[in-house]
Amino acid sequence: MNIVIGITGASGALYAIRLAEELSEQCRITLIASETAKQIITEETEIEYADLEELAHESFPNNDMNASICSGSRDFDAMVIVPCSMTTLAKISSGIADNVITRAASVALKEKRKLIIVPRETPLNSIHLENMLKLSREGVIVLPAMPGFYGGPETAIDMVDFIVGRIMDQLGLDNDISPRWGEGNQ
Numbered sequence: 001m002n003i004v005i006g007i008t009g010a011s012g013a014l015y016a017i018r019l020a021e022e023l024s025e026q027c028r029i030t031l032i033a034s035e036t037a038k039q040i041i042t043e044e045t046e047i048e049y050a051d052l053e054e055l056a057h058e059s060f061p062n063n064d065m066n067a068s069i070c071s072g073s074r075d076f077d078a079m080v081i082v083p084c085s086m087t088t089l090a091k092i093s094s095g096i097a098d099n100v101i102t103r104a105a106s107v108a109l110k111e112k113r114k115l116i117i118v119p120r121e122t123p124l125n126s127i128h129l130e131n132m133l134k135l136s137r138e139g140v141i142v143l144p145a146m147p148g149f150y151g152g153p154e155t156a157i158d159m160v161d162f163i164v165g166r167i168m169d170q171l172g173l174d175n176d177i178s179p180r181w182g183e184g185n186q
């Protein structure tokens with residue numbers, strides 16, 4: 001599968017890193033990060049964005065509007081925006097395509113390709129909720145960074161992997177990186 005991963009400036013850079021690690025074993029990854037995302041990766045993790053790029057087949061600067069994925073003629077199977085800031089969410093729901101991440105999301109919508117967004121903000125205001133509802137009605141999978149606790153997570157990575165497993169489920173990729181309900185907990 002050809003998967004586009006867009007990383008935006010919300011807390012939760014680890015979600016993107018773990019997803020890229022898992023997908024790199026079986027998918028072709030195109031990677032883009034906003035400038036704030038790069039800052040947050042440095043603040044929240046011990047990984048540099050350059051290290052993350054090593055897991056990808058290709059990456060583009062977020063301001064490179066000549067990037068191939070800015071065109072509907074360049075095919076990809078799915079796009080995941082993880083974590084997704086409320087700013088990027090608002091832009092996509094309004095049809096604004098002013099950088100590679102928002103343009104590729106717009107392409108995914110117009111070409112009826114799978115788009116998964118992993119919003120991270122709390123609490124949510126009515127504008128955030130309306131933006132998510134609008135995108136959900138457009139067919140976007142809104143998969144909030146809300147880990148479950150029924151698997152008995154012991155580390156932050158266990159909680160991150162709960163969300164990464166759900167993203168991979170939505171991509172149709174077999175995985176057992178996080179316990180499922182009924183596996184030893186019933």
Ligand SMILES: Cc1cc2nc3c(=O)[nH]c(=O)nc-3n(C[C@H](O)[C@H](O)[C@H](O)COP(=O)(O)O)c2cc1C
Nearest residue numbers: 008009010011034036037040085086087088120121
């Ligand atoms: C350290 C830090 C953490 C942030 N966390 C969040 C967050 O969790 N959710 C969110 O919507 N915005 C968050 N923001 C604000 C966004 O980064 C800001 O709205 C930015 O314009 C998003 O742009 P982007 O979507 O192009 O990355 C955070 C900013 C910083 C500097």
